Amino acid sequence: MADILIIGGGIAGASAAYELAASGSVILLERESQCGYHSTGRSAASFTENYGGVVIRRLALASRAFLESPPEAFCDFPLLSPRGMITVARADQLELLRAELELARTLVPSITTLDVEAAIAQVPVLRRDYLAGAIIEPHCMDLDVHGIHQGFLRGAKSRGAKLIMNAGVETIDRVGDAWRVGTTAGNFFARIIVNAAGAWADRIAVQAGVRPLGLVPKRRTAFHVPAPPGQDIGAWPMVNDVADEFYFKPDAGQLFVSPADATPVEPMDAYPEDLDVAVGVERLERATTIQVGRVSRSWAGLRTFAPDAAPVVGFDSGVAGFFWLAGQGGYGIKTSPALARACFSLIHEAALPDDLLALGITAAELSPGRFRDAIPLELTS
Ligand SMILES: Cc1cc2nc3c(=O)[nH]c(=O)nc-3n(C[C@H](O)[C@H](O)[C@H](O)COP(=O)(O)OP(=O)(O)OC[C@H]3O[C@@H](n4cnc5c(N)ncnc54)[C@H](O)[C@@H]3O)c2cc1C
Structure with missing residues (x-):
């Protein structure tokens, strides 16, 4: 019997396995034949401290040191590379941009206003008649998602964790003090289950007799278009619309574009809808001089949100x-x-950990108990 059984081998399960295997026996179960198949393998690979709610921003700040200087054995190449991010606004969005700047600067003082001409100098395809204001986050980085994910998985394995692919969880029940988890690869037993099943996390809870939290998977579309002719896009910063209507950035010689859609869907192997790609093309063409001749690849992934859009980390308050x-x-x-x-x-x-507490992150704001019962006081700070 293992101490801990983790369900899901995306970035959440992999990183948890890495940490938890340092002090106990860990088994990680993944339904697919490869761990990054779902959301983790479909992201925009951006490290920004200026996107998401305050809890998210603090957690990003608390993650920066690890990503900048991972432990020696983790990988032998950088996990972050400089990108920068410009958040842009039309005239009707200037009030939103002002509020965004104020929020951003409370945590990251290096984020500043960027003159429209300076924004166009950095990304020459931005339309002068579209752009009314901009702010810049100079220290936004590109993430090597594959490197980070594989670093966690490799590190977990070298600390003794067992990683089992093609192990879809089908049943979960109690046998005495232990959990018995029935999968397509056989039965596994553990004292603790970590539910890191991404879009399927509420379904795993129900299988275990735990009340779901009301997690909502939301589909987000992404696609590649060829770099505009005559433009050296490699050094462009990411460009993000202040109202989350689109973003784009250089990606392996092409432009990665997203309409920043967030359509609630059932947990599934997400695929892009033609309409969402068309909306993305239209928004890109409206903000820039780019005329999209063809979309070279499109895909979609699920971003799964709790009711308050902050992550959920902690023991269930109803089921031990x-x-x-x-x-x-x-x-x-x-x-x-x-x-x-x-x-x-x-x-x-x-x-x-002290560095998380110093940034103002509390166990209470991560706890699943925040959606129902009060959590034990001793865990609130
Ligand atoms: C288009 C897009 C852009 C994004 N951009 C960024 C970004 O720039 N920066 C950033 O930080 N984040 C970004 N994200 C979000 C990020 O990708 C997700 O937050 C993250 O990947 C979630 O990881 P996860 O491990 O929870 O989920 P997943 O990667 O989906 O992993 C969950 C795993 O659980 C497994 N599983 C489910 N049910 C079972 C079962 N019954 N038995 C066994 N295994 C099971 C699944 O097969 C899956 O592999 C983006 C997401 C999308 C879609």
Whole structure:
């Protein structure tokens, strides 16, 4: 019998396995033949401290040190590379841009206003008649998602964790003090289950007799278009609309574009709808001089949100031994180092790490209990 059984091998399950295997026996179960098949393999690979709610922003800040200087054995190449991000606004969005700047600067003072001409100098395809204002986050980075995910999986394995693919969880029940988890690869037993099943996390809860939290998977579309002729796009910053109507950035010689859609759907192997791609093309063409001749590849992934759009990390308040690590929304890669360390502390019924507490992150705002019962006071800070 293992100490801990993790369900889901995306970035959440992988990072938790890495941390938890340092102090106990861990089995990770993944339904697919490869761990990054769902949301983790479909992201925009962006590390920004200026996107998402305040809890998310703090968790990103708390993850930066690990991503900048991972432990020596983790990988032998950088996980972050400089990108920068310009948040742009039309005339009708200037009030929103002012509010965004104010919020951003409370946590990241290096985020500043950028003159429209300076924004166009950095991204020459931006239309002068579209752009009324901009702010810049100079230290926004590109993430090497594959490198981070594989680093966690490799590290977990070298600490003794067993990673089992093609192991779809079908039944979960109690046998004495233990959980018995029936999968397509056989039965597994553990004292604690960590539910890191992404879009399926509420379904796993129901299988275990735990009340679901009301997690909502939301589909987001992305596509590649060829770089505009005559433009050297490699050094362009990411461009993000202040009202979350689109974003684009250079990606392996092409432009990665998203209409920033967030359509609630059932948990599934998400695929892009033609209409969402067309909306993305229309928004890109409206804000820039780019005329899209063809879309070279399109895909979609699920961003799964709790009712307050903050992640859920902690023991279920109703059922013993059932631990949630879910609801990472559109921010699960950049926050994974901090969330995995929070997971380690809370599983061991300890206070959160000091650096997380110093940033104002509390166990209470991560706890599944915030959606129903009060959580034990000793875990609130
Ligand atoms: C278009 C897009 C852009 C994004 N951009 C960014 C970004 O720039 N930066 C950022 O930080 N985040 C971004 N995200 C969000 C990020 O990708 C997610 O928050 C993160 O990948 C969630 O990780 P996860 O491990 O929870 O989910 P997943 O990667 O989906 O992993 C969950 C795993 O659980 C497994 N599973 C489910 N049910 C079972 C079962 N019954 N038995 C066994 N296994 C099961 C699934 O097969 C899956 O592999 C983006 C997401 C999308 C879609």
